[in-house]
Amino acid sequence: MNFALTEEQLAVRDAAREFAQTELLPGVIERDENQQFPKEQIKKMGELGFMGMMVDPKYNGGGMDTVSYVLAMEEISKVDASCSVVMSVNNSLVCWGLEKFGTEEQKQKYLTKLASGEKIGAFCLSEPEAGSDATSQRTTAEDKGDHYLLNGTKNWITNGSSASFYIVIAQTDVDKRHKGINALIVEKGMEGFTVGPKENKLGIRGSDTHSLMF
Numbered sequence: 001m002n003f004a005l006t007e008e009q010l011a012v013r014d015a016a017r018e019f020a021q022t023e024l025l026p027g028v029i030e031r032d033e034n035q036q037f038p039k040e041q042i043k044k045m046g047e048l049g050f051m052g053m054m055v056d057p058k059y060n061g062g063g064m065d066t067v068s069y070v071l072a073m074e075e076i077s078k079v080d081a082s083c084s085v086v087m088s089v090n091n092s093l094v095c096w097g098l099e100k101f102g103t104e105e106q107k108q109k110y111l112t113k114l115a116s117g118e119k120i121g122a123f124c125l126s127e128p129e130a131g132s133d134a135t136s137q138r139t140t141a142e143d144k145g146d147h148y149l150l151n152g153t154k155n156w157i158t159n160g161s162s163a164s165f166y167i168v169i170a171q172t173d174v175d176k177r178h179k180g181i182n183a184l185i186v187e188k189g190m191e192g193f194t195v196g197p198k199e200n201k202l203g204i205r206g207s208d209t210h211s212l213m214f
């Protein structure tokens with residue numbers, strides 16, 4: 001097995017390193033101290049293709065392999081961990097799931113905007129009583145025919161206020177326990193959905209971590 005990086009992987013790493021040094025390093029301490037979301041930096045990362053690196057180009061992604069994605073993540077994390085957590089949630093937790101499990105309509109409507117960085121996504125699993133043991137989460141989604149009624153609270157959600165689209169994990173069939181858990185797409189501004197205040201953290205303070213109420 002050949003473990004050497006390919007020319008393309010090396011080029012991705014170098015581009016991410018250059019970007020991190022020139023665009024992320026200036027002001028990184030101030031952004032962290034002021035708990036300032038790196039809006040401009042994330043916009044540039046989207047333009048350079050860092051927000052949907054592994055997504056199929058037909059959905060505006062970069063079509064790259066996982067190693068390239070990890071190399072870029074490493075370079076960005078070295079300089080600005082807030083930018084890298086925004087990037088990792090958007091790439092891994094939101095785009096990946098949508099591409100693998102979403103319908104074509106969902107991909108056209110949401111994935112194309114998330115992969116290009118035009119919009120940011122959030123992944124909502126953790127709850128006040130459910131962290132590592134994700135199956136004990138208690139948020140429910142009741143099928144009301146033409147819509148689902150979501151009830152619950154999610155905690156520590158990265159991109160909590162800056163996201164436009166949220167993947168929310170909920171129980172659609174409580175009796176089936178962990179086999180009755182599903183993922184729903186919630187758009188910011190939908191009725192009954194409230195973003196709680198920003199949570200204080202000891203590190204990666206540029207990233208906005210929030211509780212969400214449904």
Ligand SMILES: Cc1cc2nc3c(=O)[nH]c(=O)nc-3n(C[C@H](O)[C@H](O)[C@H](O)COP(=O)(O)OP(=O)(O)OC[C@H]3O[C@@H](n4cnc5c(N)ncnc54)[C@H](O)[C@@H]3O)c2cc1C
Nearest residue numbers: 089123124125126130131132133155156157158201204209
């Ligand atoms: C900055 C930040 C961003 C986050 N972003 C998101 C997000 O975007 N979306 C989201 O859904 N969640 C998010 N989270 C939540 C995160 O995923 C949870 O904190 C994580 O799942 C751990 O859960 P917990 O904090 O409740 O710890 P716990 O589950 O209570 O674990 C506490 C400790 O006990 C250990 N432990 C737990 N169970 C066992 C066991 N059975 N045996 C032995 N040891 C065990 C753990 O390893 C850990 O050391 C974020 C958290 C942080 C801090």
